[in-house]
Amino acid sequence: MTVAVSSRPPTTGMVVGALAFELVATAALAGPIALPGCPESCGDVQVPYPFGVGHGCFHEGFNLTCDETQHPPKLLLGDDVEVLDISLPDCTVRIQRKISWSQHAEFNGSWSVPAPDGPLRVASARNSFVAFGCNTVATLIPYSTQGPPNFASICAAVCADTLSGSSCSGVGCCRTSIAPFGTDIPSYGIQVRHLEEQAGEDTRAVFIVDQDWFSRNEAEMVTNFSKLVRPSDYGGVAVVMVDTIPAVLEWSLDLISDEGLFVLSPTGPRSSDFRCLSSNSFSYIIDGNYDRRRCNCSHGYEGNPYIGDGCQDIDECQLPDIYPCHGTCINVPGTYRCSSKKSISSLPGLITIIAISAGFGLLFALLGVTKIINKLKQRREKNLRQKIFRRNHGLLLQQLISSNKDIAERTKIFSIDELEQATNKFDKNRILGGGGHGTVYKGILSDQHVVAIKKSKIVVQREIDQFINEAVILSQTNHRNVVKLFGCCLETEVPLLVYEFISNGTLSYHLHGQSENPLSWKDRLRIALETARAIAYLHSAASVSVFHRDIKCANILLTDALTAKVSDFGASRSISTDEIEVLTAIQGTHGYLDPEYYYTSRLTEKSDVYSFGVILAELLTRIKPVFSSHSSEGKSLASHFVSMIKDCRLSDIIDPQIIEEGGAEDAEVIARLAEACLSLKGEERPTMRQVETTLEYVQGLKVHPKSQMTRISQNAPNDESYNENKGNEGTRLYSLEKEFIQSSEIPR
Structure with a gap:
């Protein structure tokens, strides 16, 4: 049996797709795709960074070679794998692989990406697993370092007495999708088994192929394979029109090992703490794995996000089929504006305007009512806080603080909003401990000062009086060995004390x-x-x-x-x-x-x-x-x-x-x-x-x-001499303090 092999030119679909991509690319301002001084193409294939040809032109693991001895020159991945094209938006590489034919009934093989230790992986969603042969069962098994595989791709093909048809639907040929094993599968094992106990020496082929390309060329490949399986029906010569097929690989960046491709955003917070090197670009995670990242240009920009100034604004006005505008098109960075020249004079247009205006009017009315309700609610809360503040003798405490300059400098009356913000609304995780008269929380004030905030455990008058008593004593005490009071809050049923945070326990x-x-x-x-x-x-x-x-x-x-x-x-x-x-x-x-x-x-x-x-x-x-x-x-x-x-x-x-x-x-x-x-x-x-x-x-x-x-x-x-020596450590206003304490003991 003789096999004659000939290559096949690109299909019409491939040409149309390339033209569409070129049209969008030309709509963007010309921007660099490779590092300075590095070649941007090899033959008809562009070479965008992080890929590159030559020393210093590629990121680690993305090196390519350009074989200029051929005409036109061919871009190679590894030693002999031809690169057909590279897509930055999809993070994919299309390569050309040879078909391996076998006349054995059963055999084991493998399919690996070039340089499996590199960043390239099989794009499971973009490829199909195809098997040609009679009475054949083919299995695709992932090689993974994560343990035995949980999934496998299997397809079976049988042969009748006469081979016919133009689709790979199980007669002489079968195809199946590749199970989504994840983004970290560089190699697969291939097992081919015969359905019958005694198998003949039929020709078989198993391979991974670009599913879009295969769909366009499926009928021709099935027809030619029929000639290969039954050459006697065709004069003893089998002709196969295709000896190589394309496959799609994908890549992603490791946030740790590829950290040189990421920098902190100078323009403020974004969806990620990192962004790609080009302005107007962003990074996103792959399959929920935070360490695996890809880059893309922001909406309204095209180009290379992996280099500075690589993403350029698209002139949407030059692409009316994609970005329609029934008026005057004005290009702006990242988008475009379309100012209409037409005036609405018809009755339907007038009704539309009235309906829209009425809708907005109703919306604003609802928003106004909501705002008024919120204002009333805030006013009620404010009045309640003021009532509680007066009931807790806050006015007397204010008078006590304002009447002495030293106390006023040391003691502040806090609002409940300040203390809720400082303690994350009194989160249980902020609790430092509890004494006999309250629970102590750790708080961080707006000036980043760390404090301890004491809150009474039970809302009873006796506890409130004890807190007020502690506030008045500490507000007038100034001694290096007495805990310092920063202030208090009397706006709640439970008064709060704010004092210095002591970090080393009791x-x-x-x-x-x-x-x-x-x-x-x-x-x-x-x-x-x-x-x-x-x-x-x-x-x-x-x-x-x-x-x-x-x-x-x-x-x-x-x-x-x-x-x-x-x-x-x-x-x-x-x-x-x-x-x-x-x-x-x-x-x-x-x-x-x-x-x-x-x-x-x-x-x-x-x-x-x-x-x-x-x-x-x-x-x-x-x-x-x-x-x-x-x-x-x-x-x-x-x-x-x-x-x-x-x-x-x-x-x-x-x-x-x-x-x-x-x-x-x-x-x-x-x-x-x-x-x-x-x-x-x-x-x-x-x-x-x-x-x-x-x-x-x-x-x-x-x-x-x-x-x-x-x-x-x-x-x-003598106590008097001691008072004279120690008097500078604290100042007390006896009359005000006595009035404050007596008022706190009056039944309410």
Whole structure:
């Protein structure tokens, strides 16, 4: 059997398609398609970047060669694969591949793109899988690194006694679409099997082909293949008119490895954080894979989006068949305008104008009504906020802030809109923690200042009064070891406090949590001294004293530098300097609560001293204020600590880390100080000023330990002189503050 092979000229459809593309291309302003100094074509085929011929003319993986020994020159991909054309808008490359014929009944083969490791892949949507042969089953299987394939393309062809027909519909020839395996399939395996047990030596061919091209040439190929299968019917000579066929490949860019093709947009935000090199271009993802990208010119532009100034404006006025205009066509960048010369004088045209005008009038009326409703709604919300603001004594707080310049500079009254924006509408993910009097959120103000925002847990009058109480106390407090209040919001049923954000957690966490870096004895001494200074300042440094009433490790915040900040003044009480105690409902935390205050309801400054004594015991032992022992549950650290000191067993409960750091001598002094603070009778406890002085001596090692403990029993320094020395740390307006607090206690 003899096979005569001849090549075939391009079909009419291919010529028409090329002319249509050329027409659109010429409508754009002439722009570069290749890098400067690089050839833009090889023979009749254009070579746009990222493809290129020659060193420095292509992006990695897109190199081509131009065989100029042939006439006309041929553009080659790899060594022998001819490139027919390259489409930038479709990101496709059409290549010419030879048909492999076989006379074996069964065989295995493969079909791969040139340079499988490169960016080119088989365009499954643009190709068909075709098999020629009698009683043949052909299977196309993808080679993938993702594991065994889930899909395969299969077609079967049978032969009757007489071959006839002009379509590839299963008689001597079959075709099927290629299953969409994705954009990362460069190679396929091909399996050919015979339908019958005994197969003859018939001629067979299996290949991947451009489905558009095959549809145009299907009848001719089927007819010629019939001559090849049954050559005896045609004088013993089979003639095949086509020995090569086109196939379509596609490419995409890897956002990571091809990052040189992408730059940040200089013109502002776009659909993607990246865009292609040319202006008036954009990038888009492939098959939902963010890392796989392609570029295209924006609407109204044509050219090469992969190089600078590659996308040029289309002159739509030169293409009236594609961009119709029944008037004067005016080309503008990216589009065109069409100004009509005709005037509407007919009745139907007049009715159309009236109908359109009426429609717009109704639309504007609806928009106006909607706007009025929104305005009324906003006004009602504003009135409600003002009502709540007055009910929460916001006017009095404004008067208090405006009457003192120092307070006005430190404290601001925020609107609820500002705080909702700062906390993303009080998102749960912004919650930092919760105390006894509210939940704390992390917020970022409009000036990018990070703050902590406290919101009451329950909308009851008692909680509101506590928040107002904390606001008035902190607004007039200016001490480096007291948490700083930035302002508050009284426009809601639940008042909000805005204070400085302390990022390093609480003293309780560092003592009893699982911190990777335990506090050193030196840091514990300094934290104790700073806390004592803050409490002493609250007790004695102003005309109106403040009893905190909830001193505990959880209310002592630490900065990144481990500076102590006393917080949570929701339970605090302010009294004038001529008062030494106040009768009030019991409030505090179990384990820190003063027993004398608990049984008598008489709150004095010595109640805070007792709570501070518990903190000193925690710093020495790293034991929680209420702990479980083998003999009992819920044992008090205060009573256990005092008992161990009296039995001369301090070394049994002291933190071993203190001994290792050489702080045993100082620890004994601090233990005696804690014992004095934990006295059951308030009159036997030292004042916070005396505690502060003793801690200063211990930290500075200014006196012998015995003399340090002697000072505890001495009289406190004169409060007036202390007020004079510390008065510059804070300013209080007694009359306004008292009026504000009294007003918050009036039933509503």
